[in-house]
Amino acid sequence: MTDISFYHLLHQPLTSALPKLLEKVHGAGLKAVIKVGSETRMRELDDLLWTYSKDSFLPHGSMKAKFSDQQPIYLTTEDENPADATVLVLVDSMESEALGQYDRCLEMFDGTDQNAVVAARTRWKSYTDAGYNLTYWQQTEQGGWGKKA
Numbered sequence: 001m002t003d004i005s006f007y008h009l010l011h012q013p014l015t016s017a018l019p020k021l022l023e024k025v026h027g028a029g030l031k032a033v034i035k036v037g038s039e040t041r042m043r044e045l046d047d048l049l050w051t052y053s054k055d056s057f058l059p060h061g062s063m064k065a066k067f068s069d070q071q072p073i074y075l076t077t078e079d080e081n082p083a084d085a086t087v088l089v090l091v092d093s094m095e096s097e098a099l100g101q102y103d104r105c106l107e108m109f110d111g112t113d114q115n116a117v118v119a120a121r122t123r124w125k126s127y128t129d130a131g132y133n134l135t136y137w138q139q140t141e142q143g144g145w146g147k148k149a
Contacts, residue, residue, distance in 0.1 A: 002088075002099045003133045006120060010111040010139045014091055017139065018045070019052040021089070021106060026058055026072055031085035033074045033102075037092030039064075042075045049073065093119040099132075111139070 009017055018034075025032045036042045042062055049058040060073035068074060068082040079098040081088075088102040091109075093116055099105055109120040127134055136149035 001132060002102050002105050003135070004099075004105045004107060004127050005135045005137060006124060007106060007108045007145065008111045008120070008136065008138045009108060011141050012139060012143045014108055014110065015044075015048055015052075016143065018089070018091070018108065019049060019058060020143070021108075022049070022058050022073055023056075025087050030087050031072050031074075031083050032087040032089055033076060033081050033085045034089040034091065035079070035094045035096060036075060036077055037094055039077060041092055042077060046075055095123065 007017070007021070022032060034045065036045060042064075046060070046062050049060050051057070058073055059071070060075065061068055061071035062075040063078065063080065071083050074081075074083055074085060079096050081098065081101050086103040088096060088099065088105045090096060090105060090107050093109065096105070107120065107123065109116045111117060124134065124136075134149070135147060137145040138148050140146050
């Protein structure tokens with residue numbers, strides 16, 4: 001069964017925290033799908049992953065580009081996994097009917113947005129009731145992660 005980790009953003013926005021997590025995923029030789037809430041967000045993250053650091057970038061593609069089956073990191077608004085990724089990243093309070101396709105799911109939510117917090121709590125309860133193995137990480141002031149549950 002898919003392991004699900006919640007990442008509670010408190011001190012840095014998604015645009016700062018996501019590339020760091022994706023570096024770890026990619027560095028471990030894993031592929032990831034990032035499911036976003038809109039095409040606008042997808043374009044924003046697409047640009048970000050090319051430019052977030054002057055010393056590196058994260059190879060990726062989106063549902064709007066060619067060769068989706070060859071992308072180590074894939075951005076989409078849909079439940080699709082063309083490159084057989086093992087990690088799913090959900091942002092923008094997205095949900096997925098395809099959790100079973102992945103070994104791990106990273107739920108990233110904005111702790112400064114009360115609606116996002118309520119939605120994350122609802123998903124936590126739903127996942128608990130379904131028997132998933134859950135962990136909860138809270139962002140530190142330095143931008144790292146502290147395991148809370």
